[in-house]
Amino acid sequence: MTAEHVSPSKLPMPLSPLDGWQAAFDALPDVVAVSEITFTAQLNLRVDPSGAAAGAVAKVLGSALPVQPCTSTRSGDFLLLWLGPDEWLILAPEGAGLELETALREAIGDGPGAVTDVSAQRSTLALSGPASRELLAKGCSIDLHPKVSPTGTCVQTLVAQTGIIIVVRDETASDFLLLVRASFAQYFAAWLIDAGVELTGGC
């Protein structure tokens, strides 16, 4: 039987790295809320932001790439995360990866650059609530106060010894996206739950 004869309903259901953890997240104190955002399309983009392809790439994404270190730009359904001076992580809705990957590759053309689908590389967590900064501070040295880390801040750092991308989503810095390598997702989820047990208020 070839692949085209398998009806979609017969394909195994994909499992996200934190499948089955929501009940444990829900048991956290009310001052934080944690949930996994499953199956986000994630593309790693390497391109020279001042090169010939940058304009065409911006057209595809609907916005210029953020060139300020440790920032991100929202463009419609896309979130463009600065990872390095010539590297970005593009977050897009589930299922939108292939079309976007093809369009970006066309935009880059024969010039230097690369687009790689890394959707399975990281799990995405949403962390919000008045104590979310206090929670992250238990394992992370980045100052997430809104004066230092305004909306759009995107830092790659260590949280509880694990590589995490933190994206600040609101101006009170109480709503974050956390991206963690899929193989570390359960470790990180367990750490979040452990660190959250004693939370009582905001900071």
Next chain:
Amino acid sequence: MQLISCPWCGPREEAEYHYGGQAHVAYPHEVGALSDADWAHYLFFRDNPRGPFAERWVHAAGCRRWFNAVRDTGTHEILAVYRIGEPQPELGRQASR
């Protein structure tokens, strides 16, 4: 914990970085023409000063970019950081070999 400034990301904890040895060690032009002794010298011999020393570091847990830093090997104080391709600051320039 000591903070080291990444030329891209700014100050971060030392644990986010890895050390990459002496900076500005140029790859030999004609490798085939090198004697074994010269090749060994290029591969293994490094300066070992007490005081300012230009070194390569990588922001491994952050932007993953290599950069150069001048570090005082006696005090571990980072005296300067600069991006790859930028000239070595006059500060602490080592005597040429």
